[in-house]
Amino acid sequence: MRAVIVSREEAEKVRQKLLFEGALDKTRRLVKKSGLIEIPVKESFAKEGLTLVEQEEPRFYIPKKTPGDYLDILDIPDSERELLPAGWQILGDIIIVSLHEKLENQKAEIGKALLSLYPGCRTVLLDRGISGQMRQPEREVIAGRSTETIHIENGCSFKIDAMKLMYSKGNLAERKRMSGLGEGETVVDMFAGIGYFSIPMAVHSKPKKIFAIEINPVASGYLKENIKLNRVEDVIEPVEGDCAVVTPHGIADRVIMGYLDAHEYLKHGIRALSPGGIIHYHEAVPEAIERRPVERISAEAEKQGRDAKIINMRRIKKYSPGVWHVVVDARVD
Known part of the structure; x- marks a missing residue:
């Protein structure tokens, strides 16, 4: 059975990448051997730059019970x-x-x-x-x-009271994607919650500055704790308040709008962008009108005398029967 062999320092980064690419064999455990780590991969996996070995003693997870x-x-x-x-x-x-x-x-x-x-x-x-x-x-x-816990994900720690706040594990792939964006940029994260997008971006991409806005005082409190917990105080500035009031204008290279019912705030998100900036706009939308988020971005940019170029639109997960959580990436000049 095949495995990738890496140093202990590289192990978590490589494991996360293999998981994201669908190459990780989830039936086997990581194995420590001679100061290195064997990360199990699927038999079909082959990639230059990584050392592959045949595991002599694979260790399997116990099958999940109900x-x-x-x-x-x-x-x-x-x-x-x-x-x-x-x-x-x-x-x-x-x-x-x-x-x-x-x-x-x-x-x-x-x-x-x-x-x-x-x-x-x-x-x-x-x-x-x-x-x-x-x-x-x-x-x-x-x-x-x-009901308070610390959840570890993608090399980041999130303190949260699960009785009072939501944490969607179905958005993991999108959070990982965002953690690879924003290097050297000024970012505005509207509806930041406990730092779902801000924390991974600050930890992995090293933006110049992230303004993380959250109106819920409970979520805002945990956002501030998580900033300290992940040691990114120099990157993230928490802002407690209504996005319609406190979102800055014309400073952002990138804006994140991760709330699914935020179309009324879209004007503030676009207004926050400097020319050529990118917006990541999330919405829960019925399949029959799935282009609605694209149309909303284009229409609002036009109202502000700007031009929006759609980069991509992706389905994140099923929100409810016939309704999808989608995210649209757009560049606004």
Whole structure:
């Protein structure tokens, strides 16, 4: 079985790149050997510049189990066992799970079962969706106590209270993409949250300056903590307030608009750009009118006497039936 062999210092960077490219073999563990690290890759992988070896002693992950494996002692009818969740989210040491309403009376037992699956986790939250303009989660502790955690992703640390704030792991590829942009630039991150885009960009790309704007005081508090946690105080300037009021004008080489219902703020995002700057505009849009974000950017740029050139439009993930989370990259002259 094949593996890429690298130094310990290079290991995480190479692993993240292989993961992003779909070349990482997720069934095997990394192996430390003679001061080097063997990173398992798929058999079809071949790339110049990396040293490939045949692993003598591959180490495999234990196959993933389900709550059903730990619920045999419970009095749950077979018809309800079929309603058990097929998956859940792990954020730091917190498990977040959604349950069918018919299983609500078994939530405490299911929470304990999930903690049995993951000894490194300490709390299980029952997720009931999101509400409000600030997309606040509706959650309940069903096992454990503490809801604050530190989640590690792409070489960055994110402190968050999972009871009060959202963290979408479905946006991982986009966050990784953005972490490779912005070197030497002035960036405005509107709707910055806890630093979902600002932190990876500051850690990996070294922009000149990032103005990270967030109106939610809870999220803003964690944004400030995460800036210190990742030691990027010299790069990120947190700004607490409404993007319609505090977004600066004409200074940005790049603007990030990561909130999915931000079309009313688009004028402020474009106004923040210096000539030739790039905007990354996110929107939840029905398939039938998927070009709507492109049309909105072009129309708003024209209102301001500017010209928008669309660079790219990508689907990030399914938002709801018939609706996609998309992001449009555009250069505005």
